[in-house]
Amino acid sequence: MSVKTNIEGIRHEVPDSVTLVAVSKTKPIEMLREAYTAGERIFGENRVQEMVDKYVELPKDIAWHMIGHLQTNKVKFIAPFVALIHGVDSLALLKTIDKEGKKCNRTIFCLLQFHIAQEESKFGLTLEEASELLQSETFKAMKHVEIRGVMGMATFTENEQQVRTEFRHLKRIYDTLKQKFFSGQSSFDTISMGMSGDYRIAIEEGSTMVRIGSSIFGERDYVNVK
Ligand SMILES: *Cc1c(COP(=O)(O)O)cnc(C)c1O
DSSP: OOHHHHHHHHHHHSOTTSEEEEEOTTOOHHHHHHHHHTTOOEEEESOHHHHHHHHHHSOTTOEEEEOSOOOGGGHHHHTTTOSEEEEEOOHHHHHHHHHHHHHTTSOEEEEEEEOOSSOTTOOOBOHHHHHHHHHSHHHHTOOSEEEEEEEEOOOSSSOHHHHHHHHHHHHHHHHHHHHHHOTTOTTOOEEEOOOTTTHHHHHHTTOSEEEEOHHHHOOOOOTTOO
């Protein structure tokens, strides 16, 4: 199946109110061009260098989403153009994003990443950590970041009920933060959850943004990835 056919199939399933991020990590420029020609304008990458390389090559009306874990020393490379950083999980990272946003004279949109899966290895905050971050004077002084919502990844499992429970947990975190910290901010509206294997469940549980890679571009081959 072609990239175009895949995108059309997914668009058909995803409600208009849910934003589709085409996760193009590890995929060659030609495939991104195919997606672009099919109308896709939001791409997700998880490595800074790869994202910068693709940004330079491709049309400038693409919104680039950083979906991977971001190291503070690499923020400066994407700060001038990144549209949304999904994986913010520390005050230190947010501070750096704010600093780099200031240098570029722009406000950088971010999502707070939460740990909702059972797996140990996944990054992310707890609700307590996020509350602490949002209450800190350091955060309140930031002028060049805007928290737009939350992001999370469910456990990689066949157990649908578990995945559903984890997504429901993230939705509850979003609702709590909205009420406590963002009640007056209509732009705090994003719940980024759902990938190729679980986006249907995520949408049922309130996702507003799905990040889909392999169902659009095919399975990834990590053998040749730096
Ligand atoms: C790779 C990746 C995706 C896309 O995964 P697929 O299963 O290929 O759809 C989504 N979110 C994050 C954070 C990823 O790293």
